[in-house]
Amino acid sequence: MSSAPSSAASSTATPASRWRRLQASTDAVHRALDARIMTGDPFRDRDRYARFLAMQLQVFRDIDALYADPGLRAIFPDLAERRRLHLAEHDARDLGLAEPPLDTPALAPPIDPPTGMGWLYVIEGADLGSPFLLQETIKIGIDEEFGARHMRGHPQGRGLHWRHFTEALDAVALSEAEEARVIAGAEAAFARVNALFERAGLAGAAPATPAS
Numbered sequence: 001m002s003s004a005p006s007s008a009a010s011s012t013a014t015p016a017s018r019w020r021r022l023q024a025s026t027d028a029v030h031r032a033l034d035a036r037i038m039t040g041d042p043f044r045d046r047d048r049y050a051r052f053l054a055m056q057l058q059v060f061r062d063i064d065a066l067y068a069d070p071g072l073r074a075i076f077p078d079l080a081e082r083r084r085l086h087l088a089e090h091d092a093r094d095l096g097l098a099e100p101p102l103d104t105p106a107l108a109p110p111i112d113p114p115t116g117m118g119w120l121y122v123i124e125g126a127d128l129g130s131p132f133l134l135q136e137t138i139k140i141g142i143d144e145e146f147g148a149r150h151m152r153g154h155p156q157g158r159g160l161h162w163r164h165f166t167e168a169l170d171a172v173a174l175s176e177a178e179e180a181r182v183i184a185g186a187e188a189a190f191a192r193v194n195a196l197f198e199r200a201g202l203a204g205a206a207p208a209t210p211a212s
């Protein structure tokens with residue numbers, strides 16, 4: 001498999017880009033998850049926020065091995081600085097929370113880079129929703145400087161930081177089988193986050209289906 005960025009990346013954003021394919025294939029699960037989170041009202045008070053933070057800690061723990069993976073570091077040169085586990089741990093200390101019990105991480109070495117790309121797409125993408133979540137946490141005294149450090153924006157701006165990520169995501173050449181593992185990785189990441197929200201008692205009802 002190729003894990004080096006291709007120098008032949010096109011400068012025009014084509015709808016057939018890997019990023020756009022990921023976006024299209026996970027759009028429905030993303031919308032359903034957003035709706036469930038907002039109905040679950042995780043920012044109503046600090047007790048609920050603590051459950052949200054414990055869930056975030058688990059997600060960042062799940063993917064922590066990705067940041068040290070040489071194949072993924074070759075694809076995303078700024079990968080190390082995208083890690084947010086230590087910021088979420090700092091948030092827990094801000095709020096005086098005991099270290100929550102954590103599962104065994106979902107991903108462990110050896111990492112399959114295409115699968116890791118799918119997981120990273122989901123976790124990096126989720127940061128685009130952070131400004132909306134921060135609008136809510138601020139009402140309970142939690143912000144980017146206290147308790148929600150893991151949601152803080154990048155100095156270059158979230159938009160540009162995200163563009164650098166998607167450009168790197170799109171630049172690498174992959175086989176068809178590897179492409180399928182990128183999509184499967186993103187689906188697994190969304191499924192994991194969904195399950196963690198449910199387990200934390202933070203997920204509102206799943207959107208009604210027309211048949212039910």
Ligand code: HEM
Nearest residue numbers: 023030033034035037038121122123125126128129132193
């Ligand atoms: C209520 C909570 C959430 C809100 C309000 C929210 C909102 C948003 C917004 C506004 C964007 C930017 C869309 C754009 O610029 O086109 C976004 C993108 C994204 N979000 Fe969420 N989000 C939430 C939760 C999550 C969660 C929990 C995940 C997964 C862990 C997630 C994954 C993503 C991904 C992958 C993208 C990138 C989509 C793309 O490819 O453009 N979001 N979200």
